[in-house]
Amino acid sequence: MSSDSQLDGLKFEQRHGKSRVRLGRVWRSKQGVHFMVEWNVSISLFSDCINSYVRDDNSDIVATDSMKNTVYAKAKECSEQVSAEDFAILLAKHFTSFYKQVTAAFVNIVEKPWERVSVDGQPHQHGFKLGSEKHTTEVVVKKSGSLQLRSSIQGLTVLKTTKSGFEGFVRDRYTALPDTRERILATEVTATWRYSYESISSVPQKSLYFAERYADVKQVLVNTFFGPPTGGVYSASVQSTLFQMAKAVLNRFPDISSVELKLPNLHFLPVNILSKENSIVKFEDDVYLPTDEPHGTIEASLSRFWSKM
Numbered sequence: 621m622s623s624d625s626q627l628d629g630l631k632f633e634q635r636h637g638k639s640r641v642r643l644g645r646v647w648r649s650k651q652g653v654h655f656m657v658e659w660n661v662s663i664s665l666f667s668d669c670i671n672s673y674v675r676d677d678n679s680d681i682v683a684t685d686s687m688k689n690t691v692y693a694k695a696k697e698c699s700e701q702v703s704a705e706d707f708a709i710l711l712a713k714h715f716t717s718f719y720k721q722v723t724a725a726f727v728n729i730v731e732k733p734w735e736r737v738s739v740d741g742q743p744h745q746h747g748f749k750l751g752s753e754k755h756t757t758e759v760v761v762k763k764s765g766s767l768q769l770r771s772s773i774q775g776l777t778v779l780k781t782t783k784s785g786f787e788g789f790v791r792d793r794y795t796a797l798p799d800t801r802e803r804i805l806a807t808e809v810t811a812t813w814r815y816s817y818e819s820i821s822s823v824p825q826k827s828l829y830f831a832e833r834y835a836d837v838k839q840v841l842v843n844t845f846f847g848p849p850t851g852g853v854y855s856a857s858v859q860s861t862l863f864q865m866a867k868a869v870l871n872r873f874p875d876i877s878s879v880e881l882k883l884p885n886l887h888f889l890p891v892n893i894l895s896k897e898n899s900i901v902k903f904e905d906d907v908y909l910p911t912d913e914p915h916g917t918i919e920a921s922l923s924r925f926w927s928k929m
């Protein structure tokens with residue numbers, strides 16, 4: 621994918637783009653309901669503009685300022701609401717088809733979690749509040765129309781107060797941690813998944829398809845972490861829960877070919893406070909010291925056999 625060249629027997633690779641282009645876009649329905657997104661868009665173009673590096677000739681450069689303007693121009697052209705994924709594909713496709721020297725385009729979008737508010741139990745027509753977890757997407761489009769599409773959720777912080785344990789691990793002279801079948805399990809999920817669509821022409825045309833997918837993936841991750849509302853599900857380790865979550869995503873969504881999960885283990889430490897004379901606080905699965913550092917780091921990816929992450 622890189623725009624690499626041979627220069628005096630040396631290999632030269634280059635790309636250029638515009639990062640952190642901030643955009644808000646509002647769509648208004650005839651009934652007076654407003655829809656809005658806030659995006660942070662980053663673009664990087666692989667293009668044949670080698671002369672700008674070696675001959676002070678800028679005649680092949682697509683100015684990064686023009687890339688920034690294109691974000692707003694294309695947002696204006698979207699008369700109907702689009703998902704971050706569709707907008708990223710639309711931009712990348714534009715850059716690779718509009719400019720002969722652009723061989724591939726990389727577009728990343730981070731969406732802010734604006735959520736419609738309810739007032740008196742009723743969804744507000746034009747009122748939004750900021751939620752917590754972030755939706756991001758990353759596409760690479762080549763001139764040929766080939767596509768790589770990834771999406772992710774970041775900052776999905778979840779906690780359960782029981783149905784978690786950790787026992788039977790390596791026990792040696794460095795081990796102080798007791799076995800337990802009763803602890804708090806808390807983590808901040810980062811999940812990145814790759815869609816199996818490998819060309820622009822194979823992408824589903826249904827409006828907001830990827831926005832729905834994002835919401836559904838989030839639901840599957842959350843449901844698998846917690847289990848049923850009554851009784852929940854036992855977690856034997858963060859590792860085990862991570863695998864269950866990844867498997868649930870691949871089982872449920874045939875067009876997702878791989879998923880990577882990062883689950884830090886945000887420890888809630890039992891509080892026991894002893895004086896010389898007596899126990900001031902005796903831990904009975906009730907009083908904890910929440911910590912976020914140090915934290916455990918558990919990461920894995922699960923892919924269908926033929927797929928790359």
Ligand SMILES: O=c1[nH]c(=O)c2[nH]c(=O)[nH]c2[nH]1
Binds near residue numbers: 786885
């Ligand atoms: O679920 C866990 N996995 C670990 O690898 C680990 N290590 C640790 O100290 N506590 C835990 N918990």
